[in-house]
Amino acid sequence: MTSVVATNQTILVVGGGISGMTAALEAAETGKQVVLVESNPYLGGRTVQLYRYFPKMCHPTCGLEINLRRLKANPRIQVLTLAEVTGISGGKGAYSVSVKLKPRYVNSNCTACGECGKAVQTEIDDAFNYNLGKIKAAYLPSSMAYPQRYVIDPSIIGTPDAERAKAACKYDAVNLDDQEETISLNAGAIVWATGWQPYAAEKIVYYGYDRFPNVITNVEFERLADPHGPTGGKILRPSDGKEAKNVAFIQCAGSRDENHLRHCSRFCCMGSLKQTHYVEEAFGDAGKSTIYYIDIRAIDRFEDFYQKVQANPNVSFVKSKVARITQDKEGNPVCNGVNVEGYKRYATAHDLVVLAVGMEPSVKGIDIPAEVMSDSSGFIMADPANAGIFGAGCATNALDVNRSVQSATAAALRAIQVVNKVARAEV
Amino acid sequence: MSDLNQKMAAKYQNNFLKEIEEQAEMGEWVKMCMQCGLCSGSCPTNFQAGWDHPPQELFMMIRAGKRDEVLKSNSMWMCTSCYNCYVRCPRKVPVTHVMHGIAEYAYRIGQSPKNQPTQHLSKTFWDNCTKTGRVNEVKLTQSLYFKDGIGSGIKKAMEMQSVALGLVKAKRLNLMEAVGLSHKCKDIKGIHAMLAKANELEAKRQADKAKA
Ligand SMILES: Cc1cc2nc3c(=O)[nH]c(=O)nc-3n(C[C@H](O)[C@H](O)[C@H](O)COP(=O)(O)OP(=O)(O)OC[C@H]3O[C@@H](n4cnc5c(N)ncnc54)[C@H](O)[C@@H]3O)c2cc1C
Ligand code: SF4
Ligand code: SF4
Numbered sequence: 001m002t003s004v005v006a007t008n009q010t011i012l013v014v015g016g017g018i019s020g021m022t023a024a025l026e027a028a029e030t031g032k033q034v035v036l037v038e039s040n041p042y043l044g045g046r047t048v049q050l051y052r053y054f055p056k057m058c059h060p061t062c063g064l065e066i067n068l069r070r071l072k073a074n075p076r077i078q079v080l081t082l083a084e085v086t087g088i089s090g091g092k093g094a095y096s097v098s099v100k101l102k103p104r105y106v107n108s109n110c111t112a113c114g115e116c117g118k119a120v121q122t123e124i125d126d127a128f129n130y131n132l133g134k135i136k137a138a139y140l141p142s143s144m145a146y147p148q149r150y151v152i153d154p155s156i157i158g159t160p161d162a163e164r165a166k167a168a169c170k171y172d173a174v175n176l177d178d179q180e181e182t183i184s185l186n187a188g189a190i191v192w193a194t195g196w197q198p199y200a201a202e203k204i205v206y207y208g209y210d211r212f213p214n215v216i217t218n219v220e221f222e223r224l225a226d227p228h229g230p231t232g233g234k235i236l237r238p239s240d241g242k243e244a245k246n247v248a249f250i251q252c253a254g255s256r257d258e259n260h261l262r263h264c265s266r267f268c269c270m271g272s273l274k275q276t277h278y279v280e281e282a283f284g285d286a287g288k289s290t291i292y293y294i295d296i297r298a299i300d301r302f303e304d305f306y307q308k309v310q311a312n313p314n315v316s317f318v319k320s321k322v323a324r325i326t327q328d329k330e331g332n333p334v335c336n337g338v339n340v341e342g343y344k345r346y347a348t349a350h351d352l353v354v355l356a357v358g359m360e361p362s363v364k365g366i367d368i369p370a371e372v373m374s375d376s377s378g379f380i381m382a383d384p385a386n387a388g389i390f391g392a393g394c395a396t397n398a399l400d401v402n403r404s405v406q407s408a409t410a411a412a413l414r415a416i417q418v419v420n421k422v423a424r425a426e427v
Numbered sequence: 428m429s430d431l432n433q434k435m436a437a438k439y440q441n442n443f444l445k446e447i448e449e450q451a452e453m454g455e456w457v458k459m460c461m462q463c464g465l466c467s468g469s470c471p472t473n474f475q476a477g478w479d480h481p482p483q484e485l486f487m488m489i490r491a492g493k494r495d496e497v498l499k500s501n502s503m504w505m506c507t508s509c510y511n512c513y514v515r516c517p518r519k520v521p522v523t524h525v526m527h528g529i530a531e532y533a534y535r536i537g538q539s540p541k542n543q544p545t546q547h548l549s550k551t552f553w554d555n556c557t558k559t560g561r562v563n564e565v566k567l568t569q570s571l572y573f574k575d576g577i578g579s580g581i582k583k584a585m586e587m588q589s590v591a592l593g594l595v596k597a598k599r600l601n602l603m604e605a606v607g608l609s610h611k612c613k614d615i616k617g618i619h620a621m622l623a624k625a626n627e628l629e630a631k632r633q634a635d636k637a638k639a
Contacts, residue, residue, distance in 0.1 A: 206469070206515070252463075257517035294463045321517070323468025337468035343484045345468075 002101055004078055004185050006035055008094050008422050011415045012187035013037065014085050017045020018401055019393025020193035021067050022408035027191075027416055028076040035185060037083045037099055042145040043068075045195050046394075047401055049128065049219065051226035051233075054274040054400075055305050061144050063401075068146050081147065086182065088190070088368075092388030093422045095187045103178035105152035105162075110173040112140055112148045119168035120161050124153050126230065129223045132238075133230035138165045143228055152176075188422045189388045189415035192368065192380060193408060196359040196394035199254035199261055206324045207253065207355060213239040214333045215325055215353045218249075218271050225278040235282045237352045239331045244352035245283045248335055249275065250322050251293040255358030263377045265358030265398040269297045272356045273309045280314055289315045290350065292322050292335060299400070318346070325353060359398040390414045432536040434637070436494070443492045449636060452528035456520045460486040466512030466522045478505045482512060482522050485529070498538035503530035504545040535633075547574055557622055560612025565604040 006012070009032070013024045016038030024036045042048075047060045071077060082102040090096045106116075116138040123134040128141050137153040150173075156162045157176060166174040198219045201209035209215050214237045216224075227233035237244040249272040254260040273296075276289040296317075298306035309315050323337040332349040339346055361379045372391075373383040379398075380391040392411035393404035439446035447454035460483065467481030480488065480502045488497050503526045512522035530546070533539040539546055551570050556562045568591075573580030584591075594600035601610070612618050 252517075256461075258519040259515070259517065294461060319464075320468070321463035321465045323465050323515075338464045338481055338483070340462055340464050340483070343467065343481060 002080070002181065002183055004035060004080070004183060006033065006078075006185040006187060008186050008188045008426070009033060009419045010035060010185070010187045011189050011191065011412075011419060012085075012095070012097055012185070013191045013193060015045070015193035015195055015393075015395065016040070016043040016079070016081070017193060017195045017393060017404075018047045018063075018067075019195065019395070019404045019408040020045070020191070021071065022405050023191045023193055023392050023412040023415070024077050025067065025070050025074065026409050026412035028074045029070070030416060032076065032416060032419060034077045035187070036077055036079045037085055038079070038081050039084050040141070041081050041104060041149075041151045042141045042147070043071075043079065043081070044144070044146065046219075048142060048144060049130075049222060051222045051229070051278065052274065054270050055302055057274070057277060064144060064146075071146075079147075082151075088389075092386070092418060093188050093425075095190060095388060096184060097187055097190070098182055098184045100180065100182045102180055103154070104149070105154075105157065105174060105176055105178045106150045107173050107175050108147075108149070109171040110149040110169075111171055112150060113170070114140070114150075115168040115170065116150055116152070116165035116174060119164040120152075120156065121164070122153075122156050122159070122161050124155065129230045130217075130220050132220060132223055137161060149173075189390070189418035191390050191392050191408070191411045191415050192363070192372070192395055193392040193411070194362050194395045196398070197362045199357045199360050201253065201355050201357050203260065204254055204355070207250070207322070207353075208325050208327075208333075209355060212325060212327050212333050212353075213237075214244075214327075214331060214351070215355065217253075217355050217357045218268065218275065219357070221275055221278070221354045225275070225282070235279065235352075242351065243283070245279070245286050246288045246351045247276075247279050247290070248322075248333070248348070248350040248353045249289065249291045249356055250335070250353060251291065251296075251356045252321060253355035253357045256294065261358045261360060261377060263358075263379075263398060264297060266297065266299055267398065267400045268356040268358060269293070270299065270302055270305065270400065272354070273298065273306055275354065276309055276312070276315045280312070285314060287314060290318060290348070291315065292318045292320055292337070294319075294321055320346075359394060361395055363395055388415075388418050429537050432538055435536055438637075441492055443494045443497070444490050446494075447489050447529065447532070451525075451532035453521055453524045454528055454532070456525050457486050457489050459518045459520050461518055462487060463517060465515050465517060466520075469511040469515050471509055471511065472505050472507055478502060482506075482526060485526075489529075495538075497529070498533040498536070499540055501540050501543055503527070503533070504539070504543050506530075542574075544574075547571070557618070559610075560615055560618040561610050563604045563607075564600055565602060569605075 011027045011032050011034050013020045013036045016036050024034045028034045044064050048064055050060050053060055082104055084100045086100045087098040088095055117136045120136045120138040122137040124137050125131040126133045126135040137156045138150055140150055162176050166176055198217055201217050223229040224231055224235050235244050255265040272291055279287040279289045319340040320337045322335045326334045328334055328349055333353040334347055334349045336347045373381045375381055379396050390411040392408040447457055464483050467483045472478055479500045485502055506526040508523055510523050516522055555567045572583040
């Protein structure tokens with residue numbers, strides 16, 4: 001049985017992405033008790049699945065490492081991974097929360113030596129790489145994963161593969177009897193930081209994401225460019241493994257669209273501008289990028305980033321929302337549309353098309369087990385009736401990392417005020 | 428007709444967008460267009476020669492006050508009502524209906540292109556079907572084929588001969604309609620009364636709009 005110490009002076013943080021980690025750290029570093037609940041087997045959320053960050057083009061691992069160091073140094077944060085909040089009752093200052101813990105089948109003895117992974121034969125989809133490849137059913141989600149502990153996929157439990165994993169482990173870390181459990185804990189305030197998910201690209205039927213192998217999404221492109229990704233960082237297109245030197249980016253794929261997502265997702269213009277760097281980094285002057293756009297929204301201080309990309313002769317801009325993608329005989333995706341500048345038709349073939357899909361709040365469609373207000377896109381909003389639950393990061397709006405962190409700090413501050421009141425009342 | 432045109436031009440001075448918004452059906456949607464180009468790119472008639480401006484360009488021209496170019500354009504008349512643009516527009520602009528609205532307005536104030544085939548069809552179809560409440564297909568095709576004179580009419584009719592015969596065989600075309608023995612509505616008087624009432628209401632609505 002997992003034991004968690006929590007009282008009405010504890011702050012519960014749901015979601016362990018950059019926002020949730022920030023909120024948890026900010027609160028704990030002022031002396032508050034924090035429980036951080038994350039549904040993945042690792043912390044870091046979507047940012048650790050990026051190859052590089054705009055605007056400085058550094059690797060996400062370095063920012064994550066700083067946060068992990070703060071986390072490890074702080075005894076006041078209890079981290080629960082593979083954990084999901086299933087119910088919230090009570091109110092501000094006195095919530096009672098039930099959390100479902102999924103079995104990992106690997107305990108804290110694990111040294112991440114990888115012997116279990118070698119022993120297991122079954123392969124499963126590689127979720128960390130957006131299913132672009134396969135991994136063994138005993139795996140470390142990513143090289144930077146925290147906790148650095150293997151996971152055994154439930155699909156092999158009860159099969160000889162599971163026994164092989166157990167036999168291979170020299171540290172007695174594999175526990176095949178691990179069971180799902182539900183625990184209940186108290187909290188005075190809750191920070192909801194469950195982040196975002198990429199919009200389901202196949203819903204934009206005229207782009208043929210599910211029909212054409214060489215039409216991929218921006219999140220998948222991040223994994224293609226990453227040396228830890230399925231291609232070892234080579235930008236190879238899915239259909240034939242050919243180097244994708246001529247890449248098209250389609251902006252607002254699903255965003256700013258009453259038929260899909262109503263809102264501007266804000267980061268995706270910058271995301272594609274950033275990704276043109278990946279093409280250039282891989283192929284030099286032979287790498288060509290074309291950005292199809294309605295208007296480029298390089299939010300506030302990123303305008304200079306945009307101007308630098310604009311000045312790059314290897315990057316072209318076409319002011320047009322692509323109307324349809326077709327495929328030619330060589331398997332090249334062809335972008336069809338009308339260019340707003342001159343109203344001329346075009347039908348241009350590329351090696352690879354990257355859909356700059358927008359952000360959808362991951363809270364949309366799933367039940368937050370409490371009454372929480374949301375806007376017309378499903379992002380959660382400050383709710384006076386629920387004065388002890390605060391949204392943070394992309395759960396509240398489409399934000400980049402910088403703004404997510406700001407919003408997480410704000411949420412932590414509000415949560416601290418609530419538990420401070422509880423503390424004063426309890427004295 | 429051109430009186431009405433002058434009156435409208437004077438009333439709205441240089442504000443053609445406002446004129447379209449107030450006078451053309453669905454015209455109030457024009458300002459919602461964000462010039463993304465999805466409608467133009469989705470339009471099947473877009474490859475055809477003689478098609479002046481895609482919807483997106485037309486909307487921009489309205490905002491730019493290009494009154495004559497828009498009203499005299501054949502573009503709205505080329506719309507096939509396929510509704511591709513309508514279902515895809517990210518702003519939910521009912522593009523197809525706006526096209527029809529502008530076309531109808533151009534016609535109403537006598538500015539639409541003369542002898543434009545779709546306009547001719549619309550007019551002929553309307554006159555034909557309101558007579559008896561049912562379309563007389565033989566007369567309708569005749570008047571379309573012979574629109575540009577006897578010579579080209581005979582040529583077109585010859586080209587379509589096998590289609591016509593197929594329709595006759597399938598009992599889809601009744602040749603007796605040529606001599607007026609066509610199918611009719613049972614209550615022609617009722618139909619006419621209904622249309623007259625609709626006309627009266629529409630005339631009043633438009634008079635009110637012109638006054639406002
Ligand atoms: C292609 C692409 C490129 C980008 N590039 C950049 C960039 O270069 N620079 C930049 O600043 N930003 C970039 N962004 C934006 C950046 O990814 C987000 O700002 C960031 O991920 C927001 O962090 P978050 O913690 O709010 O959400 P997330 O990263 O989504 O984290 C949420 C966490 O909550 C967990 N969770 C979800 N539901 C539950 C639940 N019910 N219970 C428990 N846990 C749950 C998730 O597993 C996840 O770990 C990019 C985005 C994309 C799509
Ligand atoms: S940031 Fe750019 S690509 Fe993304 S929705 Fe907004 S305008 Fe479109
Ligand atoms: S699809 Fe809609 S918003 Fe886009 S150009 Fe056409 S009318 Fe304007």
